[in-house]
Amino acid sequence: MAKTNTHPTLSxxxxxxxxxxTTVSRVINGGDRVSPKTLAHVRRVIExxxxxxxxAARTLKGHRTKTIGLVIPSIADPFFSSCAEAAxxxxxxxxxxxxxxxxxxxxxxxxxxxxxxxxxxxDGLIIVPADSHSHALRDLLNRVAIPxxxxxxxxxxxxxxxxxxxxxxxxxxxxxxxxxHGYKRIVCLTGESTLYTIRERMTGYRKAIxxxxxxxxxxxxxxxxxxxEYAIKALLDGPNPPDAIFALKNSTTIYAFEALQKFNIxxxxxxxxxxxDDFELASTVRPSISVIQQxxxxxxxxxxxxxxxxxxxxxxxxxxxSSKQARQIKLKTCLIQRSSCGCTPPIN
Amino acid sequence: MAKTNTHPTLSxxxxxxxxxxTTVSRVINGGDRVSPKTLAHVRRVIExxxxxxxxAARTLKGHRTKTIGLVIPSIADPFFSSCAEAAxxxxxxxxxxxxxxxxxxxxxxxxxxxxxxxxxxxDGLIIVPADSHSHALRDLLNRVAIPxxxxxxxxxxxxxxxxxxxxxxxxxxxxxxxxxHGYKRIVCLTGESTLYTIRERMTGYRKAIxxxxxxxxxxxxxxxxxxxEYAIKALLDGPNPPDAIFALKNSTTIYAFEALQKFNIxxxxxxxxxxxDDFELASTVRPSISVIQQxxxxxxxxxxxxxxxxxxxxxxxxxxxSSKQARQIKLKTCLIQRSSCGCTPPIN
DNA sequence: CGCGGCAGTGGAATCCGTTCCACTGGATGC
DNA sequence: GCATCCAGTGGAACGGATTCCACTGCCGCG
Numbered sequence: 001m002a003k004t005n006t007h008p009t010l011s012x013x014x015x016x017x018x019x020x021x022t023t024v025s026r027v028i029n030g031g032d033r034v035s036p037k038t039l040a041h042v043r044r045v046i047e048x049x050x051x052x053x054x055x056a057a058r059t060l061k062g063h064r065t066k067t068i069g070l071v072i073p074s075i076a077d078p079f080f081s082s083c084a085e086a087a088x089x090x091x092x093x094x095x096x097x098x099x100x101x102x103x104x105x106x107x108x109x110x111x112x113x114x115x116x117x118x119x120x121x122x123d124g125l126i127i128v129p130a131d132s133h134s135h136a137l138r139d140l141l142n143r144v145a146i147p148x149x150x151x152x153x154x155x156x157x158x159x160x161x162x163x164x165x166x167x168x169x170x171x172x173x174x175x176x177x178x179x180x181h182g183y184k185r186i187v188c189l190t191g192e193s194t195l196y197t198i199r200e201r202m203t204g205y206r207k208a209i210x211x212x213x214x215x216x217x218x219x220x221x222x223x224x225x226x227x228x229e230y231a232i233k234a235l236l237d238g239p240n241p242p243d244a245i246f247a248l249k250n251s252t253t254i255y256a257f258e259a260l261q262k263f264n265i266x267x268x269x270x271x272x273x274x275x276x277d278d279f280e281l282a283s284t285v286r287p288s289i290s291v292i293q294q295x296x297x298x299x300x301x302x303x304x305x306x307x308x309x310x311x312x313x314x315x316x317x318x319x320x321x322s323s324k325q326a327r328q329i330k331l332k333t334c335l336i337q338r339s340s341c342g343c344t345p346p347i348n
Numbered sequence: 349m350a351k352t353n354t355h356p357t358l359s360x361x362x363x364x365x366x367x368x369x370t371t372v373s374r375v376i377n378g379g380d381r382v383s384p385k386t387l388a389h390v391r392r393v394i395e396x397x398x399x400x401x402x403x404a405a406r407t408l409k410g411h412r413t414k415t416i417g418l419v420i421p422s423i424a425d426p427f428f429s430s431c432a433e434a435a436x437x438x439x440x441x442x443x444x445x446x447x448x449x450x451x452x453x454x455x456x457x458x459x460x461x462x463x464x465x466x467x468x469x470x471d472g473l474i475i476v477p478a479d480s481h482s483h484a485l486r487d488l489l490n491r492v493a494i495p496x497x498x499x500x501x502x503x504x505x506x507x508x509x510x511x512x513x514x515x516x517x518x519x520x521x522x523x524x525x526x527x528x529h530g531y532k533r534i535v536c537l538t539g540e541s542t543l544y545t546i547r548e549r550m551t552g553y554r555k556a557i558x559x560x561x562x563x564x565x566x567x568x569x570x571x572x573x574x575x576x577e578y579a580i581k582a583l584l585d586g587p588n589p590p591d592a593i594f595a596l597k598n599s600t601t602i603y604a605f606e607a608l609q610k611f612n613i614x615x616x617x618x619x620x621x622x623x624x625d626d627f628e629l630a631s632t633v634r635p636s637i638s639v640i641q642q643x644x645x646x647x648x649x650x651x652x653x654x655x656x657x658x659x660x661x662x663x664x665x666x667x668x669x670s671s672k673q674a675r676q677i678k679l680k681t682c683l684i685q686r687s688s689c690g691c692t693p694p695i696n
Numbered sequence: 697c698g699c700g701g702c703a704g705t706g707g708a709a710t711c712c713g714t715t716c717c718a719c720t721g722g723a724t725g726c
Numbered sequence: 727g728c729a730t731c732c733a734g735t736g737g738a739a740c741g742g743a744t745t746c747c748a749c750t751g752c753c754g755c756g
Contacts, residue, residue: 006493007469010743020706025744035704050491055467056413057742059404060711075423075448076433085424088450097464100423100448102436116445119403121355143398145354258632281629284606358713368736373714383734405712408741 008049017045028053059121064315066096068307069117071127073105078279079250079296080128083151086300087126094308096123105130111140118144124307125149126300132156132196147310149303153196154328161310161326163303165294167197167276170333171204174246174274174292177335179212181342183244183272187217187235189228191252201248201276217242228255229262236265244272244341250279257289257340268342278336288338295331302329356397365393376401407469412663414444416655417465419475421453426627427598427644428476431499434648435474442656444471453478459488466492472655473497474648480504480544495658497651501544502676509658509674511651513642515545515624518681519552522594522622522640525683527560529690531592531620535565535583539600549596549624565590576603577610584613592620592689598627605637605688616690626684636686643679650677 010028014021019042026034027042034042045051059065070087072080084100091098099122101113110130114137117125124147129137133156141148141160154162178186188205190198202218209216219235222228235242247253253275260267267273267287275282278293306327358376362369367390374382375390382390393399407413418435420428432448439446447470449461458478462485465473472495477485481504489496489508502510526534536553538546550566557564567583570576583590595601601623608615615621615635623630626641654675 009741014706021708021743022706022745023704026705029744033704038704052463052466054408054469054742056404056407056469057711058744060402060408060713060742061744062711065404074433075429075436076426078424078426081423081429085422085450088423097447097449097468099445101445102433115400118400120445121402121404254629254632261632261634279629281602281627281633284602284609285629285633286609357711362736369713369738370715370736371734374735377714381734386734402712405741406714408712408743409714 007054008051010051010053013042013045013049013051016049017042065121065123067120067122068096068098068124068126068304069114069120069122070098070100071103071110071113071117071125072100073103073128073130075100075102079152079277079294082296083300083303086297087304090301090304090308094304096308103128103130107131107134107137110134111136114140122146124311126151126303126307127155128152129155147307147314149307149310151299151303159326161306161328163299163306163329163331164197165299165333166330167200167333168204168207169330170292170294171201171246171248171276172208173204173333173335174276175205175208176212178244178246178272178274178341179208179214181272183342184214185217185240185242186214186244186246187219187242189222189231189245189247189252189256190218190220191222191247191249193220198248205246205248222247222252222255225255225258228252228259232256232259232263236263242271244268244274247273247275250275250277253277253282253289253291254279257285267340272341274341282336283338287340290338290341291336293334293336295333298331302331355402356399358399358401361390361393361397361399364397365390413469413471415468415470416444416446416472416474416652417462417468417470418446418448419451419458419461419465419473420448421451421476421478423448423450427500427625427642430644431648431651434645435652438649438652438656442652444656451476451478455479455482455485458482459484462488470494472659474499474651474655475503476500477503495655495662497655497658499647499651507674509654509676511647511654511677511679513545513647513681514678515548515681516552516555517678518640518642519549519594519596519624520556521552521681521683522624523553523556524560526592526594526620526622526689527556527562529620531690532562533565533588533590534562534592534594535567535590537570537579537593537595537600537604538566538568539570539595539597541568546596553594553596570595570600570603573603573606576600576607580604580607580611584611590619592616592622595621595623598623598625601625601630601637601639602627605633615688620689622689630684631686635688638686638689639684641682641684643681646679650679 010024011021014024019038023034023038024042026032027039031039068091070084072084075081088098099117103109103113107130126149128151132153138158148160150160150162152164154164175186190202206216219231221231245256247256257273260271265271273289275289275291278291282289282291358372359369362372367386371382371386372390374380375387379387416439418432420432423429436446447465451457451461455478474497476499480501486506496508498508498510500512502512523534538550554564567579569579593604595604605621608619613619621637623637623639626639630637630639
């Protein structure tokens with residue numbers, strides 16, 4: 001029952017310490033313009049009372065909330081959680097709190113989440129737009145006058161800064177790599193193909209294939225283990241069985257890998273496998289899987305850094321800094337050669 | 349330049365709509381006690397102005413912030429991110445915002461994070477205590493009069509509710525399973541052994557081993573790939589090579605698996621492997637790895653549910669509900685039989 | 697000696713929703 | 727017909743920290 005249940009307030013501290021509220025406020029904000037004696041005394045009172053400033057009251061007055069919002073499809077997805085962790089670190093370094101909300105790629109959730117964050121008056125936003133072309137999203141982001149950075153996918157037709165992996169080039173590199181190693185019938189497993197990233201990767205694949213005068217082969221049917229088995233069986237039994245598989249995302253890669261295992265199809269002897277996006281166990285499974293690796297942490301980190309830069313500029317110039325064209329950053333991907341695609345892995 | 353840069357306020361809405369602030373407040377809170385005509389009119393004005401209530405001002409008056417805090421070691425760890433996602437869902441269902449902060453298991457970060465959350469006047473807390481016996485932590489949690497639920501690890505010597513997996517029984521089941529299948533020299537790979545969960549698992553292992561009159565063999569040295577190779581080589585070259593390995597956590601399981609692969613040691617013929625904590629690819633690698641599975645989502649979900657129950661009780665009774673003894677919930681783990689430990693996996 | 701200036705301090709207005717209370721006018725009850 | 731009640735509404739105090747401005751001493755300089 002020692003619990004007070006109600007937080008002490010600044011003026012209670014002031015009264016108990018026999019000083020004015022101004023002084024207490026100064027003490028909790030660094031103690032400038034306060035005599036050392038008063039400082040120590042007030043600090044002691046704060047300690048004994050267990051006083052903690054009320055953020056809501058602060059926010060109400062000053063205009064920075066030291067809070068930024070991150071809107072992602074899922075926390076459980078390693079890609080996004082790594083981004084989140086990197087952004088967190090930057091936020092902390094800037095003395096800010098990161099609030100993460102999840103959309104499950106549903107534009108309605110996305111709008112809800114954004115509304116909540118805006119109510120909380122976040123200083124800025126990092127967002128993975130569920131639908132790159134949503135009007136509602138663009139309108140909302142245009143209306144709130146805070147810095148926004150998109151990651152993983154840009155927001156179409158807008159002045160919003162973005163940090164994404166160069167999916168197109170990555171896919172080209174991957175495809176070219178397979179071509180260079182003599183593969184001729186390279187099938188591209190897209191999984192769901194509505195997302196921006198997947199479409200970029202599809203384009204990259206097509207470009208490389210066409211440049212080599214080969215035939216692009218797309219399969220959009222693989223969305224789980226079962227469909228992977230089915231699709232791979234169909235492809236192998238077909239008239240022109242593929243000699244390589246390029247899977248455009250993690251889950252698809254794993255489904256394909258699993259199916260190939262099940263059919264006892266040797267990788268890379270019978271079929272090569274190359275995935276887009278790295279995952280921890282890609283190097284542990286046998287054969288280890290070659291992949292295009294995205295700079296996950298860098299995406300989160302850069303996005304947060306750009307956000308805080310914008311915040312800083314805004315603070316300096318007073319107005320919603322938009323002088324320089326919104327930056328569209330594309331980060332290089334990296335081909336990780338392992339054993340699933342016909343090239344000797346580097347000695348390990 | 350269409351941007352306003354400053355959010356419209358409730359009284360601006362009121363003025364523009366030609367009504368009182370009270371009425372606008374009622375409209376944004378559901379529209380009770382407002383005539384349909386006024387309601388529609390005010391709604392229209394809100395729409396055109398793009399008005400969004402300022403959460404800070406709300407918080408300042410009413411006492412609920414509709415915000416709960418989650419303090420975990422890492423977002424990138426699948427175990428915790430799954431917990432977080434489950435807790436998120438419950439929070440959303442209760443119309444609350446979940447704020448996730450990460451400690452990297454550092455007690456200092458933990459205290460910092462808690463302070464930030466308390467400043468923000470979260471209604472309640474879910475926490476993975478970095479150090480179960482920290483005085484500072486207990487004191488802080490005792491002082492703030494808000495509901496707290498610990499997950500994964502209980503807070504020692506306190507009245508704080510907790511939701512954890514039954515690590516001890518899980519480890520006993522695992523060990524017993526190995527014993528039942530004829531393994532006699534079962535080595536236990538602990539990895540870092542300071543954490544509560546690991547210690548519980550160690551105890552479970554020891555109990556089962558001793559009940560079967562076997563000799564417990566602990567190895568605490570495995571913390572990365574290299575050390576796993578070293579340790580396993582040493583064990584196999586030793587006088588009494590083990591016939592089974594029980595790894596107490598994910599990373600250790602993977603390191604051990606990798607090392608066994610490298611040495612071309614057949615699982616489970618030469619050595620059985622059983623891990624604690626499931627991971628997505630445990631079923632994909634060859635051989636697939638048997639594990640003790642924790643009810644990850646359930647931990648997050650139950651914790652959040654208990655928190656909201658406490659919040660509800662508190663709301664009903666007015667005071668920090670602590671009538672019934674703080675609940676310590678232990679959730680059952682589950683043995684997932686796959687092929688790495690000498691038992692035929694269920695037909696799949 | 698007198699005045700500017702500065703360190704140290706406090707009073708009070710301010711930020712923006714919420715909510716208690718008071719008020720109006722029309723409908724209902726006896 | 728008069729008292730009651732209620733739906734609908736607005737005024738204004740309130741919550742807690744920040745911050746502008748004003749005030750008091752005291753030092754130093756001319």
